[in-house]
Amino acid sequence: MYDLIGGQLVSTAFVVFVSGLLYQGSRFFKLTKKKEWILPPLAGAEKRVKKTVVQYIVAGLTSLQGTLWKTDPLMMIVTSVFHVCLILAPIFLLGHNMLLDQSWGLSLWSLPESFTNGLTIVVLICAAFFMMRRLFLARVRAITSFHDYFVLLIAVAPFLTGFLAYHQWFDYRIVMILHILAGELMLITIPFTKLGHMLFFFLYRFFIGSEYSFTRGNRTW
């Protein structure tokens, strides 16, 4: 049982994860290759004025007014903290890096285990917040479907089971099997569900951003 789940299936999950993201990335460009319209470049936008450092900072802060920071600051904070912990905890986890070292002979440096355990707790609390929001805020519930809960569950499961394993609550071997399965499920589903925003966030963010600034209305993607 351990054999298959902890061996071959792990490699399979990583292969699906990486090639899935590559496939979705290439599909993204293929689907948008055909340009529907061509706009004349915007006539030389307004002259650039030299700003002082203070003006730059003020301008930057003002632009935050148009973002989530203005409409829902609590959500902005929670989601930022959530994502930072979500990325840091598994990558710099001693347990993961030791297994990596054992099987591939390479590993990153690791954070102290009590610290990564703290990060895990933060992820779990933030996830509970998202869950409550979807359950109890009318305007969020209105646009929530089963898929959203499902994806949230997939994202949380490795953290919940990892936490239980670290504390050796319940039967360790069973929890460990569940943890590995949960991790593999997450890696495999990332490219094919909305968890793919891990890749698409950056594509959207920078291509749309550049469309409205550097390239003056020309779609480059």
Add this chain to the structure above:
Amino acid sequence: MKCKCIRVLMITLATMIALTGSVLMAQQDKMILDSSKVSKKKGRSVVTFPHYQHIEAGLDCKACHHVYQNGKNVLDESQLEEGNPDIRCSKCHSAKLRLNLQQAFHDQCIGCHVRYQKEKKKTGPRYCGECHIRK
């Protein structure tokens, strides 16, 4: 006369049983491995190592104990005695060697368990919590 013989026999027998028994007991004793004095305490519990069970499983002493010379294991097995400080892993595996004490333990224990698992043989644990058992 006859009585004495039986008594001597009984005493010898009892002593022999007691002796072999105590040797077996000592070997069956699980060994506590603790590197926390060397590697600044990192919060993992000490490991209970069933030394005897490994010998029972048919492993060669030299699979674990070694003295390397020119890449060869030249350990003299008569050195393997209880209380000999020279056979402790910590004797050689300090921060100076390629593998520090923690790495020496992990590479040897988990390395072998994983190898045996790949060969589909009966094997030992691989994931943290099965060796570092919380009290």
